[in-house]
Amino acid sequence: MTEIHPNQRVAVLADAQNLYHTAQSLYSRNIDYSSLLEKxxxxxxxxxxxxxxxxxxxxxxxxxxxxxxxxxxEAKIKDIKTFGDGSKKADWDLGIALDAVTLANHVDTVVLCSGDGDFARLCSHLRHEGVRIEVAAFKNSTADELVEAADAFIDMSEREDTFLL
Structure with missing residues (x-):
């Protein structure tokens, strides 16, 4: 695991849909992306x-x-897909995972802003590659396996005034 140091290279990957839906359902508020990036x-x-x-x-x-x-x-935008039965789907899980693996050779730390437990295996893989993994999300809606797979967990619900508008 890489320890924190001033010259540490960091990539921040924010799953905006996951953050949005959690902030709306728990607090009826929006994410302060400026503070999220800074913190x-x-x-x-x-x-x-x-x-x-x-x-x-x-x-x-x-x-x-x-x-x-x-x-x-950098905003990566995907169009929502509507299927013949009227159902809709759009998610970035695979795109986030591919970007994280690609960036692993260029950074010391990946900060994953999502509570999605599907990323636990990604975190384990990146840690095995020597990359420090920090997860920033709301504890109430974050999968336990994701918290356990990370080197550090930033509970955004402990600082609502910092992370929410």
Missing amino acids: SVQGRELTRAIAYVIRAESPDEERFFDALVDIGF
Whole structure:
């Protein structure tokens, strides 16, 4: 495991859908992405920040995507898919995992902003590769296996005023 040091190279990968739905269901509030990025980096060297978002044709979403870029995130946008039966699907799990594995050789730490337990195996793999894994999410909606697989867990619900608008 890589210890924290000032010149540590950090990548921040934010699962915007996971964060949005959790913040809405628990607090009826939105995420403060500027604070999330600042607290995730913690004075270290930011190598890359990516926010994974879904285009759902909602009002103001383009403004949100632009705001993410202004904050310092690269916005990766996926269109929501509607199937013949009317069901909809869109998620970034595979894209986040591929980016994390690709970035592993270029960073010391990956900060994964998601509570999705599907990422526990990814965390274990990255730790095996010598990458420090930090998870930032709301404890009430974060899978235990994800918390256990990380080197550090930032419970965003302990600092609502920092992480929520």
